[in-house]
Amino acid sequence: MNKLKILIAEDDDGHALLIEETLQEAGIFNEIFRFRDGKELWDFFTEKKSELAFDSDNHYLVLLDINMPQMSGLEVLQKMKETEILKKIPVMMLTTTDDPREIEKCYHLGCSVYITKPIDFNEFIKTVNRLGLFIQVVKV
Amino acid sequence: MGRLASMVMIMLLGLSHLWAKEALKVGYFDKKPVTFQQENGLAAGIFIDIINEIAEKKGYEIEYHFGEFSEIFNRLQSDKIDLMVPLGYTEEREKQVVFSKEPVITSWGTVFTTHDSPIDAVPDVAFKTIAFVKNSLFYKEFYAITQKFEITCNWQEVDGYTEMFQGILAGLYDGGIGDRLNLVGQGFDIREKIDSRIIFYPFDLYAAASTVKGEKILEDLNEYLKMGKSTKASGYAKILNKWISGNVGTDEKIIKSYIIILLVLTLYILLLVLIRIPRARRQMGLHKFISSRQSINILTYSFMIAVTVWVTDALLEYFWFDNRYCTFLEILIAKNNQHVLFIRLMYFSVIFFGSIFISRLLENNIKEQKKYEDSAENLRTTLNSIGDAVITTDIAGRVVQMNPVAEKLTGWEFLDAHGKYLDEIFFILNAITMQKVESPVKRVLETGKIIGLANHTLLVSRDGQKYQIADSAAPIIDKYKATIGVVLVFRDVTDEYALQEKLRINEDRLNKTFIAANDGMWDWDLVTDEVYFDPRYYTMAGYDVDEFxxxxxxxxxxxxxxxxxxxxxxxxxxLQGKLERFHVEFRFLKKDGSWLWILGRGVIVERDEHGRPLRFIGTHSDVSVRKRIEEKLLQNASFNEALLNAIPTPVFFKDREGRYQGCNPAFTEIMGVKNDDLCGKTVFDLWPSEHADEYHRKDLELMENPKHQVYEYKIKDKEGNIRPVIYAKNVFRDHQGNVAGIVGAFLDISEQEKIREELRRKKEELEKFFTTSLDLLCIADLNGYFIQVNKEWEKILGYGVEELQERKFLDFVHPDDVEATLGAMKDLGQNKEVLSLTNRYRTKSGGYRYIEWRSTPQDNLIYAAARDVTERIQAEKLIREKNKELENYLYVASHDLRSPLVNIQGFTSRLNKHLLELEKNLFEKGDEDKIYQHLESLIKEQMPKSMDFIFTNVKKMDVLINGLLQISRTGRSVLSISRIDMNELMKSIIDAVSYQIEEYKIDLKVEDLPECYGDRNLLNQLFTNLITNSIKYRSRERKALIEIKGMAYTHVVKYYICDNGIGIEEKNLEKIWDVFFRVGELSEESGEGIGLSIVKRIIDKHNGNIEVKSEPGKGTKMIVTLPKENFIKE
Incomplete structure (x- = not known):
């Protein structure tokens, strides 16, 4: 069985770095791929970027920011859920917005978990740790 | 009944144990479908089937013991039973009992869902509604799992698994927790629809023994399971298949059951047919047969049904006793099995159709019986009340029946006559020859035909009296066409005979008299005082002939x-010769008690030699019609007089010369002139004035042109007051049809006139109110037409009142509001008030105004007051837009400002962590090189990196806050409006960006631009932003081109800024005005996303408009609309 790969789409470099490092500190040593916006991730799924080919036999977990240029996280989520081979990939929304309408929209579109990025760093670490737990579950 | 049979069966089984060798005691408890006790008390289930199969092979005698789990386990520990099934394995238990090596069945916890459920893995249950059964071990296990993942579910406790599954199927729960075997216990239709997605907590079920005997069978069990699990064709696999997949399918027992039921059914029908046949063969006395057999029949049928049900039940039970559905009761209550359903249907059909058949049969019998009794009773009554004499005989001619008339004529009592030969009591002679005549009965019996009335027959009664009779006789024939008797009918015609004789005598008299066809004739013999009245005489007055x-x-x-x-x-x-004729009118008593007017005429036709009258004959003529008319005429005259006196309307009449002929009391009442004083006078005599001239003129007019004349005029009453009246007059004619005079009446209408005046005043007031009201008032009909509108409408909509009235108001309503308006009209049509309807009306100039309505229906009209609320609605719209904008800013603050904060917080914490590490490493002793390396990486790489992130994000926040401030400033700034020379303004803008235009080699075309009004600074910013956007988002694939054009309209000026840049995707066209929205990849040149926000705000402040047209990859066109004339912003 192939090891689970984590795909992060995040336009903010700082956030991306923080997530990656915190995940590692939480003991998640899975391969992490970072995409600078939704379009880059979508290109990856649709095999437009050859060096990092998407393989449907692999196990993936997607972490999505919502507000990204070119293609928003919501758009990526919607497209994934409409595509047969991507439907089953668990998607976690990780964003600064805590607008309940936004959260509802994400769950409606079929995201597995919605996590608000907390400003408090300790909270942030806790959140990412919990994320780690989910990732472990998904691995099972 | 089923219960009884099963009990017998159990008793028999119990007896067999008495002489069997000592049995192996197996304990079990309720864990369907592994082990459970059936309704009939027998053990069943997977384990039981396995034990039974082993016992059969190895020759064990098994004795099952049922109880609670703990009770059975205790018995196992104390060696009271040899084997316990099933028992979960624990180390502790193994110390006390011996477990089978192989588990009999493995089960596990399951999250049950529907097939289309989104639940695939544990995290999916978050925020879902999950059902569980109280005290369930699996719930506890699964709850612990969700706690570990910090998942929140909406837990719902249910009473049992059936409820859980039904809830899941009904959509009440997203899922349910249980053991996989819980589903197996359910019906097939539920099993089909339920899915188990998540499984957890597997466990095995074993058999356990405590005695040597038990251990021996354990060995057999181990061997059996080992063998069974290795092959799919084994008994074990079959048992599992039977209980778990539920494929009881084509079990031969079921086929047997079908055959049994069919057999019993056929037998039942055969029996019914057999009983019907002899009944049908009976030809006569059907009702007797039924009444005598009725009770027997009910018993027979009831008994047969009972036997059928019982036999079927017992047979089914016998063949099915080890299956899950085995008794009649269970079949009735068992659900979800097609076979059972079928059998149940057959059961019900047998009972149902059997009952219908019997009830119909009984009903028929009773009906026939009733019919017979009714007809017999009818016959008796008829015979007794009939005027003719009737005697019936049997086939031998013996008397069977006779009625009272027959008793009277023959002089024989029925009781005496009964059974005697008819000849004995019915003795007849020929009236002319006086010879004995043979009774017609004999002939009827011989010929079988009806014998008609014989003439001149004399009946000699028992006491010797003779009657002239007419008789006839007919055979009584049964339904099989056989003669079974005779009915003889005869009648006393003695009186008729005498009457006929008399008639003959009178006939000549009649012929002698000449009388009108309709007149009654009388002939008075003055000597004998006998009077002959002819038949017409009687019938004229309603009597029977010769009645008196x-x-x-x-x-x-x-x-x-x-x-x-x-x-x-x-x-x-x-008679005395004083009158030539007898001629008088009088009333004659009719039979019905009323009086008939008669004209009696007569004359003496015979006198003796002394001239004394002997015979006086004459006629009676019916003159009632004439009399009635005369009476009526008299009545009418008095009626007319009474009417004239009674009516309150003044009435008068005049002759041709205009002289009053009379008047009624009402006339006198008003005019003060009595009838006597009036007669013979003219209008000029009575009321000489200009009135008289008019009266006269009108009278002449009427006489010249006779018709109903109605007109309004005046009278002067007795007090000298002038009153308005309505005259109604006509002529009356003499018997030759010439005008004989005038009859007239008048109605005082002074009261009505007063009311009419009042009404007119009210109407005027209302009209005044209607026209002066500031609200829009209107009256319309339910068909949607304006009937009346007030002046205000003219002001608001610009149409004249006449233009609106009589037009359909729907014609003015905005197409989008038509539906709502029709809805309101429907309410009005149902007499409901409409208190709040707002719709748009088209003005004459083509615009729309918002009109708010309050309407009340009354008598098929709509009364409405309305108000122009356009200003208010526009203000509301503006507020809504502003609110939305504000909300957008708040959203931006929550997201865009938060994003750098996360970074600042995060990297500050990292920095903190680095510092701690730094501190730790500085004072730690160890491998100097390694420590140095680590410190270097911290100081030179990691810490600067964090610092860098912090500074970048602080800067980013600064930019964002500045942007927000800039927008806010634009919104708050006070406009200084002046005429703008756009050519000049555009030149200065282009000068400011000329460096970029040259650098990127942009082809810029600016046409001559019209002037407009606005704030110079703000418009400068507006066009700068648009032009820099066109530069920023130019296409790298082609030479950039920017075109600026302008066009003046009546009130506005439009400027076009067109480029051939990258364009905007359609989904983003709305968003570009949002603050901080950026299109495309981040790059050096991309802005902070506030340029267009500012543009929009400036446009709004100028009451202008901006429109964007764009095609991705081709270019964008911005159309700016600004005022052409000066305007003052409030």
Missing amino acids: PHNFEEFQKRVHPNDINRVMANAQGH
Whole structure:
């Protein structure tokens, strides 16, 4: 069985770095791929970027920011859920917005978990740790 | 019944144990479908089937013990039973009992869902509604799992698994927790629809023994399971298949059951047919048969049904006793099995159709019986009440029945006559020859035909009296066409005979008299005082012919007491020769008690030698019609007079010369002139004034042109007041049809005039109110037409009142509001008030105004007051837009400002962590090089990196806050409006960006631009932003081109800024005005996303408009609309 790969789409470099490092500190040593916006991730799924080919036999977990240029996280989520081979990939929304309408929209579109990025760093670490737990579950 | 049979069966089984060798005791408890106790008390289930199969092979005698789990486990520990099934394995238990090596069945916890459920893995249950059964071990296990993942579910406790599954299927729960075997216990239709997605907590079920005997069978069990699990064709696999997949399918027992039921059914029908046949063969006395057999039949059928049900039940039970559905009761209550359903249907059909058949049969019998009794009763009554004599005989001619008339004529009592030969009591002679005549009965019996009335027959009764009779006889024939008797009918015609004789005598008299066809004739023999009245005489007054005797006294009795003297005087007058004829009108008593007006005429036709009258004949003519008319005429005259006196309307009449002929009291009441004073006078005599001229003129007009004349005029009443009246007049004619005079009436309408005046005043007031109201008032009909509108409408909509009235108001309503308006009209049509409807009306200039309505229906009209609320609605719209904008800013603050904060917080914490590490490493002793390396990486790489992130994000926040401030400033700034020379303004803008235009080699075309009004600074910013956007988002693939054009319209000026840049995707066209929205990849040149926000705000402040048209990859066109004339912003 192939090891689970984590795909992060995040336009903010700082956030991306923080997530990656915190995940590692939480003991998640899975391969992490970072995409600078939704379009880059979508290109990856649709095999437009050859060096990092998407393989449907692999196990993936997607972490999505919502507000990204070119293609928003919501758009990526919607497209994934409409595509047969991507439907089953668990998607976690990780964003600064805590607008309940936004959260509802994400769950409606079929995201597995919605996590608000907390400003408090300790909270942030806790959140990412919990994320780690989910990732472990998904691995099972 | 089923219960009884099963009990017998159990008893038999129990007896067999008495002489069997000592049995192996197996304990079990309720864990369907692994082990459970059936309704009939027998053990069943997977384990039981396995034990039974082993016992059969190895020759064990098994004795099952059922109880609670703990009770059975205790018995196992104390060696009271040999084997326990099933038992979960624990180390502790193994110390006390011996477990089978192989588990009999493995189960596990399951999250049950529907097939289309989104739940695939544990995290999916978050925020879902999950059902569980109280005290369930699996719930506890799964709850612990969700806690570990910090998942929150909406837990719902249910009472049992059936409820859980039904809830899941009904959509009440997203899922349910249980053991996988819980589903197996359910019906097939539930099993089909339920899915188990998540599984957890597997566990095995074993058998356990405590005694040597038990251990021995454990060995067999181990061997059996080992063998069974290795092959799919084994008994073990079959048992599992039977209980878990539920494929009981084509079990031969079921086929057997079908055959049994069919057999019993056929037998049942055969029996019914057999019983019906002899009944059908009976030809006569059907009702008797039924009434005698009725009770037996009910018993038979009931018994047969009972036996059928019982036998079927017992057979089914026998063949099915080890299956899950085995008794009649269970079949009735068992659900979800097609076979059972089928059998149940057959059961019900047998009972149902059997019951219908019997009830119909009984109903028929009772009906026939009733019919027979009714007809017999009818016959008896008819015979007794009939005017003719009737005698019936049997086939031998013996009397069977006779009615009272027959008793009277024959002189024989029925009781005496019964059974005697008819000849004995019915003795007849020929009236002419006086010879004995043979009774017709004999002939009827011989010929079988009906014998008609014989003439001149004399019946000699028992006491010797003779009657002239007419008789006839007919055979009585049964339904099989056999003669079974005779009915003889005869009648006494003695009187008729005598009457006929008499008639013959009178006939000649009739012929002698000439009388009108309709007149009654009388012939008075003055010597004998006998009077002959002819038939017409009787019938004229409604009597039967010869109803009263033929004498004068009878006539006298029937003359009206008030008329009798007159009649007698007239008659005497004629008799004495004083009157030439008898001629008098009088009333004659009819049979029904009323009086008939008669004209009696008569003359003496015979006198003796002394001239004394001997015979007086004459006629009676019916003159009631004429009399009635005369009476009516009299009545009418008095009625007219009474009417004239009674009516409150003044009435008068004049002759041709205009002289008053009379008046009624009402006339006198008002005019003060009495009838007597009035007669013979003219209008000029009575009320000389200009009135009289007019009265006269009108009278002449009427006489010249006779018709109903109605007109309004005046009168002067007795007090001298002038009153308005309505005249109604007509002429009356003499018998030759010439105008004989005038009859007239008038109605005082002074009261009505007053009311009319009042109404007119009210209407005027209302009209005034209607026209002066500031609200829009209107009256419309339910068909949607304006009937009346007030002046205000003219002001608001610009149409004249006449233009609106009589037009359909829907014609003015905005197409989008038509539906709502129709809805309101429907409410009004149902007499409901409409208190709040707002719709848009088209003005004459083509715009729309918002009109708010309050309407009330009344008598198929709509009364409405409305108000122009356009200003308010526009203000509301503006506020809504502003609110949305504000909300957008708040959203931006929550997201865009938060994003750098996360970074600042995060990297500050990292920095903190680095510092701690730094501190730790600085004072730690160890490998200097390694420590140095680590410190270097911290100081030179990691810490600067964090610092860098912090600074970048602080800067980013600064930019964002500045942007927000800039927008806010734009919104708050006070406009300084002036005329703008756009050519000049555009030049200065282009000068400011000329460096970029040159650098990127942009082809810029600016046409001559019209002037507009606005704030110079703000418009500068507006066009700068648009042009820099066109530069920023130019296409790198082609030479950039920017075109600026302008066009002046009546009130506005439009400027076009067109480029051939990258364009905007359609989904983003709305968003570009949002603050901080950026299109495309981040790059050096991309802005902070506030440029267009500012543009929009400036446009709004100028009451202008901006429109964007764009095609991705081709270019963008911005159309800016600004005022052409000066305007003052409030």
